[in-house]
Amino acid sequence: MSQPSQAEREAELGAIFEHCNDLRQAPVPTDAELPAGFVGTLGHFPVYFPEEIAHAAGLLPVNLLGGGNKLEMKAADAHMGSFICSICRSTTEMGLNGSLSTLSGFVTHPICDAAKHLSGIWGRNFPEQLSQILYLPQNPNSPGAARFVAAEYQRLRGEFEKKVGHAVEDAALSRSIRIYNRNRQLLRELMAIRRDEPWKLGCTEGYLLLRARTRMPCEEHNALLEAALPLIRARDRVAQDKPRVVFVGGFCEQPPLEMLEALDDTCYVVDDDILIGLRWMTEDVDETGDPVRALAEAFLDRSAASPVQHDERKTKEGYLMDMLHGARADAAILTAAKFCEPGLDEQVAWSKHLDEVGVQYLVLEFEEKMTSFEQMAMQLETFAESLLFAIA
Ligand code: SF4
Secondary structure, eight states: OOOOOHHHHHHHHHHHHHHHHHHHTOOOOOGGGOOTTOOEEEEEOSSOOOHHHHHHHTEEEEEOOOOTTTOOOSSGGGTSOTTSOHHHHHHHHHHHTTTTTTOSEEEEOOSSHHHHHHHHHHHHHOTTSEEEEOOOOSOTTSTTHHHHHHHHHHHHHHHHHHHHTSOOOHHHHHHHHHHHHHHHHHHHHHHHHHHHOGGGSOHHHHHHHHHGGGGSOHHHHHHHHHHHHHHHHTOOOOOOSOOEEEEESOSSSOOOHHHHHHHHHHOEEEEEOTTGGGSOBOSOOOSSSOHHHHHHHHHHHSBOOOTTOOOTTSOHHHHHHHHHHHTTOSEEEEEEETTOHHHHHHHHHHHHHHHHHTOEEEEEEEOTTOOOOHHHHHHHHHHHHHHHHHHO
Protein backbone atom coordinates (compact mmCIF):
# COMPACT_ATOMS: atom_id res chain seq x y z
CA MET A 1 0.00 0.00 0.00
CA SER A 2 1.41 3.43 -0.91
CA GLN A 3 2.23 5.91 1.84
CA PRO A 4 0.07 9.07 2.08
CA SER A 5 1.65 12.10 0.42
CA GLN A 6 2.75 15.17 2.35
CA ALA A 7 -0.32 17.03 1.05
CA GLU A 8 -2.63 14.22 2.19
CA ARG A 9 -1.05 14.17 5.66
CA GLU A 10 -1.36 17.95 5.92
CA ALA A 11 -5.03 17.76 4.89
CA GLU A 12 -5.66 15.13 7.55
CA LEU A 13 -3.97 17.28 10.18
CA GLY A 14 -5.88 20.35 9.00
CA ALA A 15 -9.14 18.46 9.51
CA ILE A 16 -8.07 17.57 13.07
CA PHE A 17 -7.30 21.23 13.89
CA GLU A 18 -10.62 22.30 12.37
CA HIS A 19 -12.47 19.75 14.49
CA CYS A 20 -10.65 21.04 17.60
CA ASN A 21 -11.55 24.62 16.72
CA ASP A 22 -15.21 23.64 16.33
CA LEU A 23 -15.07 22.01 19.75
CA ARG A 24 -13.54 25.18 21.22
CA GLN A 25 -16.72 27.01 20.31
CA ALA A 26 -19.10 24.12 20.97
CA PRO A 27 -21.63 24.19 23.83
CA VAL A 28 -21.28 21.86 26.80
CA PRO A 29 -22.83 18.52 25.76
CA THR A 30 -26.28 17.73 27.10
CA ASP A 31 -26.78 14.49 29.04
CA ALA A 32 -28.37 12.94 25.94
CA GLU A 33 -25.22 13.72 23.90
CA LEU A 34 -22.77 12.25 26.40
CA PRO A 35 -20.53 9.37 25.32
CA ALA A 36 -21.16 5.93 26.80
CA GLY A 37 -20.06 5.63 30.41
CA PHE A 38 -20.91 9.23 31.38
CA VAL A 39 -24.08 10.32 33.16
CA GLY A 40 -23.45 14.05 33.50
CA THR A 41 -20.95 16.89 33.08
CA LEU A 42 -18.84 18.52 35.77
CA GLY A 43 -17.73 22.08 35.10
CA HIS A 44 -14.47 23.04 36.74
CA PHE A 45 -12.78 26.39 36.90
CA PRO A 46 -9.00 26.69 36.42
CA VAL A 47 -6.43 25.71 37.68
CA TYR A 48 -5.70 22.66 39.84
CA PHE A 49 -8.67 20.33 39.44
CA PRO A 50 -8.08 16.54 39.55
CA GLU A 51 -10.25 15.55 36.57
CA GLU A 52 -9.64 11.87 37.34
CA ILE A 53 -12.14 11.97 40.24
CA ALA A 54 -15.00 13.35 38.12
CA HIS A 55 -14.07 10.99 35.26
CA ALA A 56 -14.19 7.97 37.57
CA ALA A 57 -17.63 9.05 38.82
CA GLY A 58 -18.97 9.11 35.27
CA LEU A 59 -19.08 12.92 35.15
CA LEU A 60 -17.44 14.33 32.03
CA PRO A 61 -14.94 16.95 33.24
CA VAL A 62 -15.56 20.21 31.38
CA ASN A 63 -12.92 22.82 32.05
CA LEU A 64 -14.74 26.16 31.99
CA LEU A 65 -12.58 28.76 30.29
CA GLY A 66 -14.85 31.77 30.02
CA GLY A 67 -16.77 33.10 27.07
CA GLY A 68 -14.03 34.29 24.70
CA ASN A 69 -14.52 37.43 22.61
CA LYS A 70 -17.87 36.58 21.04
CA LEU A 71 -20.00 36.50 24.18
CA GLU A 72 -22.40 39.38 24.76
CA MET A 73 -22.44 40.40 28.43
CA LYS A 74 -25.94 41.15 29.68
CA ALA A 75 -26.68 39.82 33.14
CA ALA A 76 -23.33 39.19 34.91
CA ASP A 77 -22.66 42.88 35.57
CA ALA A 78 -25.49 42.89 38.10
CA HIS A 79 -23.68 40.19 40.10
CA MET A 80 -20.10 41.45 40.23
CA GLY A 81 -18.05 44.63 40.18
CA SER A 82 -16.53 46.05 37.02
CA PHE A 83 -13.01 45.43 38.43
CA ILE A 84 -13.39 41.62 38.26
CA CYS A 85 -11.46 39.74 35.57
CA SER A 86 -13.18 38.76 32.37
CA ILE A 87 -13.18 34.97 32.86
CA CYS A 88 -15.18 35.25 36.10
CA ARG A 89 -17.65 37.65 34.54
CA SER A 90 -18.13 35.65 31.35
CA THR A 91 -18.44 32.32 33.22
CA THR A 92 -21.19 33.89 35.34
CA GLU A 93 -22.82 35.29 32.20
CA MET A 94 -22.81 31.84 30.60
CA GLY A 95 -24.44 30.44 33.73
CA LEU A 96 -27.10 33.14 33.75
CA ASN A 97 -27.85 32.97 30.02
CA GLY A 98 -28.41 29.21 30.20
CA SER A 99 -25.29 28.09 28.28
CA LEU A 100 -24.19 26.00 31.27
CA SER A 101 -27.62 24.78 32.36
CA THR A 102 -26.81 21.16 31.46
CA LEU A 103 -23.93 20.92 33.96
CA SER A 104 -24.43 18.50 36.84
CA GLY A 105 -22.09 20.55 38.95
CA PHE A 106 -19.47 23.25 39.18
CA VAL A 107 -16.23 23.23 41.18
CA THR A 108 -14.01 26.23 41.72
CA HIS A 109 -10.92 26.85 43.85
CA PRO A 110 -9.86 29.67 46.15
CA ILE A 111 -7.11 30.71 43.71
CA CYS A 112 -8.15 34.35 44.16
CA ASP A 113 -11.08 36.20 45.73
CA ALA A 114 -12.93 36.44 42.43
CA ALA A 115 -12.78 32.70 41.70
CA LYS A 116 -13.59 31.75 45.28
CA HIS A 117 -16.84 33.75 45.24
CA LEU A 118 -18.02 32.14 42.02
CA SER A 119 -19.15 29.14 44.02
CA GLY A 120 -21.52 31.29 46.11
CA ILE A 121 -22.99 32.89 42.97
CA TRP A 122 -23.42 29.43 41.49
CA GLY A 123 -25.06 27.92 44.56
CA ARG A 124 -27.58 30.75 44.85
CA ASN A 125 -28.50 30.96 41.18
CA PHE A 126 -28.34 27.30 40.14
CA PRO A 127 -29.43 25.30 43.20
CA GLU A 128 -30.10 22.21 41.06
CA GLN A 129 -26.35 21.95 40.31
CA LEU A 130 -23.71 20.71 42.72
CA SER A 131 -21.62 23.74 43.67
CA GLN A 132 -18.35 23.21 45.48
CA ILE A 133 -15.07 24.89 46.36
CA LEU A 134 -12.07 22.56 46.29
CA TYR A 135 -9.83 23.91 49.03
CA LEU A 136 -6.12 23.53 48.38
CA PRO A 137 -3.54 24.08 51.12
CA GLN A 138 -2.31 27.62 51.68
CA ASN A 139 0.99 26.07 52.72
CA PRO A 140 1.80 23.03 50.55
CA ASN A 141 5.09 22.66 52.42
CA SER A 142 3.43 21.74 55.69
CA PRO A 143 3.84 18.07 56.80
CA GLY A 144 0.03 17.76 56.92
CA ALA A 145 -0.50 19.02 53.36
CA ALA A 146 -0.81 15.58 51.69
CA ARG A 147 -3.36 14.47 54.29
CA PHE A 148 -5.30 17.70 53.79
CA VAL A 149 -5.40 17.44 49.98
CA ALA A 150 -6.35 13.75 50.16
CA ALA A 151 -9.20 14.61 52.58
CA GLU A 152 -10.43 17.33 50.22
CA TYR A 153 -10.31 14.91 47.27
CA GLN A 154 -12.24 12.34 49.33
CA ARG A 155 -14.85 14.96 50.22
CA LEU A 156 -15.26 15.81 46.54
CA ARG A 157 -15.48 12.12 45.69
CA GLY A 158 -18.32 11.82 48.24
CA GLU A 159 -20.16 14.78 46.69
CA PHE A 160 -19.86 13.24 43.23
CA GLU A 161 -21.10 9.89 44.59
CA LYS A 162 -24.22 11.62 45.95
CA LYS A 163 -24.77 13.32 42.61
CA VAL A 164 -24.47 10.18 40.47
CA GLY A 165 -26.11 7.88 43.01
CA HIS A 166 -23.40 5.24 43.29
CA ALA A 167 -20.01 4.69 44.92
CA VAL A 168 -16.85 5.66 43.07
CA GLU A 169 -14.71 2.59 43.61
CA ASP A 170 -10.91 2.67 43.91
CA ALA A 171 -10.72 0.47 40.80
CA ALA A 172 -12.61 3.12 38.79
CA LEU A 173 -10.26 5.82 40.07
CA SER A 174 -7.18 3.75 39.20
CA ARG A 175 -8.56 3.17 35.70
CA SER A 176 -9.08 6.94 35.26
CA ILE A 177 -5.53 7.60 36.49
CA ARG A 178 -4.21 5.15 33.85
CA ILE A 179 -6.19 6.92 31.10
CA TYR A 180 -4.94 10.34 32.22
CA ASN A 181 -1.37 9.05 32.55
CA ARG A 182 -1.52 8.09 28.88
CA ASN A 183 -2.78 11.62 28.16
CA ARG A 184 0.11 13.09 30.16
CA GLN A 185 2.60 11.04 28.11
CA LEU A 186 1.08 12.26 24.85
CA LEU A 187 1.03 15.87 26.03
CA ARG A 188 4.68 15.63 27.03
CA GLU A 189 5.39 14.48 23.45
CA LEU A 190 3.40 17.41 22.11
CA MET A 191 5.30 19.89 24.25
CA ALA A 192 8.61 18.27 23.22
CA ILE A 193 7.80 18.98 19.56
CA ARG A 194 6.95 22.59 20.49
CA ARG A 195 10.33 22.82 22.23
CA ASP A 196 12.58 20.87 19.84
CA GLU A 197 10.96 21.48 16.43
CA PRO A 198 8.67 24.49 16.93
CA TRP A 199 8.35 25.02 13.17
CA LYS A 200 6.29 21.81 13.06
CA LEU A 201 3.67 22.88 15.60
CA GLY A 202 2.68 26.44 16.42
CA CYS A 203 1.40 27.69 19.74
CA THR A 204 -2.12 28.15 18.28
CA GLU A 205 -2.26 24.62 16.87
CA GLY A 206 -0.95 23.13 20.12
CA TYR A 207 -3.55 25.15 22.03
CA LEU A 208 -6.40 23.85 19.87
CA LEU A 209 -5.25 20.26 20.25
CA LEU A 210 -5.06 20.57 24.03
CA ARG A 211 -8.26 22.54 24.49
CA ALA A 212 -10.25 19.82 22.71
CA ARG A 213 -10.07 17.86 25.98
CA THR A 214 -12.54 20.32 27.52
CA ARG A 215 -15.29 18.80 25.36
CA MET A 216 -14.45 15.10 25.16
CA PRO A 217 -13.53 12.22 27.47
CA CYS A 218 -9.83 11.79 28.09
CA GLU A 219 -9.78 8.42 26.30
CA GLU A 220 -11.12 10.10 23.14
CA HIS A 221 -8.55 12.86 23.49
CA ASN A 222 -5.85 10.21 23.71
CA ALA A 223 -7.00 8.80 20.38
CA LEU A 224 -7.02 12.30 18.87
CA LEU A 225 -3.44 12.96 20.01
CA GLU A 226 -2.31 9.51 18.86
CA ALA A 227 -3.63 10.37 15.38
CA ALA A 228 -2.21 13.92 15.33
CA LEU A 229 1.29 13.43 16.74
CA PRO A 230 2.75 11.23 13.95
CA LEU A 231 1.32 13.64 11.35
CA ILE A 232 2.94 16.58 13.11
CA ARG A 233 6.28 14.80 13.41
CA ALA A 234 6.20 13.97 9.68
CA ARG A 235 5.54 17.58 8.66
CA ASP A 236 8.04 18.72 6.05
CA ARG A 237 8.66 22.26 7.26
CA VAL A 238 11.76 24.38 7.34
CA ALA A 239 12.76 26.37 10.42
CA GLN A 240 12.26 30.11 10.00
CA ASP A 241 14.24 32.99 11.37
CA LYS A 242 12.18 33.61 14.50
CA PRO A 243 13.25 34.08 18.12
CA ARG A 244 12.44 31.38 20.68
CA VAL A 245 10.27 32.75 23.48
CA VAL A 246 8.50 31.53 26.59
CA PHE A 247 4.97 32.87 27.14
CA VAL A 248 3.61 33.18 30.69
CA GLY A 249 0.38 34.57 32.13
CA GLY A 250 -2.14 32.26 30.43
CA PHE A 251 -2.69 29.97 33.43
CA CYS A 252 -6.33 30.95 34.05
CA GLU A 253 -8.08 33.42 31.75
CA GLN A 254 -7.23 32.44 28.19
CA PRO A 255 -5.51 34.72 25.71
CA PRO A 256 -7.71 35.15 22.60
CA LEU A 257 -6.86 32.90 19.65
CA GLU A 258 -5.96 35.95 17.56
CA MET A 259 -3.30 36.87 20.12
CA LEU A 260 -1.76 33.40 19.86
CA GLU A 261 -1.79 33.70 16.06
CA ALA A 262 0.02 37.06 16.32
CA LEU A 263 2.62 35.33 18.53
CA ASP A 264 3.06 32.53 16.00
CA ASP A 265 3.55 35.06 13.21
CA THR A 266 6.61 36.54 14.89
CA CYS A 267 8.08 34.04 17.38
CA TYR A 268 8.47 30.38 18.19
CA VAL A 269 6.70 29.93 21.51
CA VAL A 270 8.76 27.04 22.85
CA ASP A 271 7.07 26.81 26.26
CA ASP A 272 4.08 28.42 27.94
CA ASP A 273 1.61 28.13 30.79
CA ILE A 274 -1.50 28.35 28.61
CA LEU A 275 -4.14 25.80 29.65
CA ILE A 276 -1.81 24.63 32.39
CA GLY A 277 -4.95 23.45 34.24
CA LEU A 278 -5.22 20.63 31.70
CA ARG A 279 -1.63 19.48 32.15
CA TRP A 280 -0.56 20.51 35.62
CA MET A 281 0.69 17.08 36.67
CA THR A 282 4.21 17.09 35.33
CA GLU A 283 4.77 13.34 35.73
CA ASP A 284 2.61 10.23 35.74
CA VAL A 285 0.55 9.53 38.85
CA ASP A 286 1.35 6.32 40.76
CA GLU A 287 -1.02 3.63 39.44
CA THR A 288 -0.42 1.08 42.18
CA GLY A 289 -1.36 2.37 45.67
CA ASP A 290 -4.28 4.31 47.15
CA PRO A 291 -5.49 6.37 44.14
CA VAL A 292 -6.67 9.38 46.15
CA ARG A 293 -3.42 9.56 48.08
CA ALA A 294 -1.51 9.23 44.77
CA LEU A 295 -3.45 12.16 43.27
CA ALA A 296 -2.85 14.27 46.39
CA GLU A 297 0.88 13.54 46.29
CA ALA A 298 0.98 14.42 42.59
CA PHE A 299 -0.51 17.83 43.38
CA LEU A 300 2.07 18.49 46.06
CA ASP A 301 5.19 17.03 44.48
CA ARG A 302 4.63 16.85 40.73
CA SER A 303 2.54 19.86 39.73
CA ALA A 304 3.43 22.74 37.43
CA ALA A 305 3.91 26.06 39.20
CA SER A 306 1.62 28.99 38.53
CA PRO A 307 0.90 32.38 40.11
CA VAL A 308 -1.89 30.80 42.17
CA GLN A 309 0.23 28.14 43.87
CA HIS A 310 2.39 29.25 46.77
CA ASP A 311 5.04 26.61 47.24
CA GLU A 312 8.39 27.72 48.63
CA ARG A 313 10.11 25.10 46.43
CA LYS A 314 8.86 26.97 43.35
CA THR A 315 9.80 30.63 43.50
CA LYS A 316 8.23 32.99 40.99
CA GLU A 317 11.60 33.74 39.46
CA GLY A 318 12.84 30.16 39.71
CA TYR A 319 10.11 28.47 37.72
CA LEU A 320 10.26 31.08 34.95
CA MET A 321 14.03 30.63 34.68
CA ASP A 322 13.51 26.83 34.57
CA MET A 323 11.09 27.29 31.68
CA LEU A 324 13.53 29.57 29.84
CA HIS A 325 16.48 27.22 30.30
CA GLY A 326 14.49 24.03 29.67
CA ALA A 327 13.15 25.37 26.38
CA ARG A 328 16.41 27.10 25.38
CA ALA A 329 14.45 30.33 24.94
CA ASP A 330 15.96 33.67 23.97
CA ALA A 331 13.39 35.79 25.78
CA ALA A 332 10.11 35.88 27.66
CA ILE A 333 6.69 37.33 26.99
CA LEU A 334 5.24 38.28 30.36
CA THR A 335 1.50 38.69 30.21
CA ALA A 336 -1.35 39.01 32.66
CA ALA A 337 -5.08 39.06 32.19
CA LYS A 338 -6.64 42.44 32.94
CA PHE A 339 -7.65 42.70 36.63
CA CYS A 340 -5.90 39.42 37.47
CA GLU A 341 -4.24 40.17 40.78
CA PRO A 342 -2.14 36.97 41.05
CA GLY A 343 -0.99 37.33 37.45
CA LEU A 344 -0.05 41.00 37.79
CA ASP A 345 1.78 40.29 41.03
CA GLU A 346 3.86 37.58 39.32
CA GLN A 347 4.54 39.86 36.36
CA VAL A 348 6.24 42.43 38.61
CA ALA A 349 8.51 39.80 40.19
CA TRP A 350 9.34 38.28 36.80
CA SER A 351 10.26 41.57 35.11
CA LYS A 352 12.40 42.64 38.07
CA HIS A 353 14.31 39.37 37.99
CA LEU A 354 14.80 39.33 34.22
CA ASP A 355 16.20 42.87 34.46
CA GLU A 356 18.70 41.60 37.02
CA VAL A 357 19.83 38.60 34.98
CA GLY A 358 19.77 40.40 31.63
CA VAL A 359 17.07 38.38 29.84
CA GLN A 360 14.97 40.27 27.27
CA TYR A 361 11.22 40.38 27.83
CA LEU A 362 8.04 42.02 26.62
CA VAL A 363 5.17 42.88 28.97
CA LEU A 364 1.64 42.53 27.58
CA GLU A 365 -1.83 42.69 29.08
CA PHE A 366 -4.74 40.84 27.53
CA GLU A 367 -8.41 40.20 28.07
CA GLU A 368 -10.36 37.25 26.69
CA LYS A 369 -12.90 39.66 25.21
CA MET A 370 -10.29 41.68 23.26
CA THR A 371 -11.16 42.13 19.60
CA SER A 372 -8.42 44.43 18.34
CA PHE A 373 -4.91 43.02 17.93
CA GLU A 374 -3.11 45.39 15.54
CA GLN A 375 -1.23 47.24 18.26
CA MET A 376 -0.24 44.02 20.01
CA ALA A 377 0.92 42.49 16.71
CA MET A 378 3.07 45.56 16.09
CA GLN A 379 4.60 45.33 19.59
CA LEU A 380 5.37 41.65 19.01
CA GLU A 381 6.92 42.33 15.64
CA THR A 382 9.15 45.07 17.03
CA PHE A 383 10.16 42.86 19.94
CA ALA A 384 10.96 39.90 17.68
CA GLU A 385 13.03 42.06 15.35
CA SER A 386 15.03 43.52 18.24
CA LEU A 387 15.69 39.98 19.50
CA LEU A 388 16.84 38.75 16.11
CA PHE A 389 19.11 41.76 15.84
CA ALA A 390 20.60 41.05 19.28
CA ILE A 391 21.04 37.32 18.54
CA ALA A 392 22.69 37.90 15.13
S1 SF4 B 1 -7.79 35.36 35.84
FE1 SF4 B 1 -6.73 35.82 37.75
S2 SF4 B 1 -8.20 37.04 38.95
FE2 SF4 B 1 -9.35 35.98 37.33
S3 SF4 B 1 -10.06 34.10 38.26
FE3 SF4 B 1 -8.14 33.65 37.28
S4 SF4 B 1 -6.57 33.90 38.87
FE4 SF4 B 1 -8.45 34.91 39.58
